[in-house]
Amino acid sequence: MADMSPLFRRKAAPAPQDRLVTLVRKPGCHLCDDAQVVIEKVCGDLGVSWEQKDITEDKELHDKYWEQIPVVLVDGRQHTFWRVNEDRLRKALTE
Numbered sequence: 001m002a003d004m005s006p007l008f009r010r011k012a013a014p015a016p017q018d019r020l021v022t023l024v025r026k027p028g029c030h031l032c033d034d035a036q037v038v039i040e041k042v043c044g045d046l047g048v049s050w051e052q053k054d055i056t057e058d059k060e061l062h063d064k065y066w067e068q069i070p071v072v073l074v075d076g077r078q079h080t081f082w083r084v085n086e087d088r089l090r091k092a093l094t095e
Contacts, residue, residue, distance in 0.1 A: 014075070016093050021050040022073040024065050031082060032070040038084040039072065049094055 023039055027033035036052070043050045055061050065071045068081035074092050078087060 016046040016048050019048050019093050020075055021048055021079075021089075022076070023050065023052040024055055024061055024069065024071040024073065025068055026055045029057055030070055035070040035072060035084040038086050038089065040072070042086055042089045042093065046090070046093055 021039055021043055023032070023035055025035070039050050042048070053061060055065060065081070070084075071081045072079045072084055072089070074089075079089065079092055
């Protein structure tokens, strides 16, 4: 691989502890509560930082994601919405 052009080399994935998961949610949302349980478990297991943002307090998030709540972002990019799959999130954070 040392002779391979940099154009074709894969970039190394960031270490899990260098990642950030964001849960975009709203109050009273049972799917948001379910998503939080999965995020807390996966992020706790891997040492990944996570945060939550309330869609009712951020017009930009509201306009972008209102019909998809809850939304999970990994490093600022949309990973999933509505239901969070534990295995899929874990894979996204480790590969």
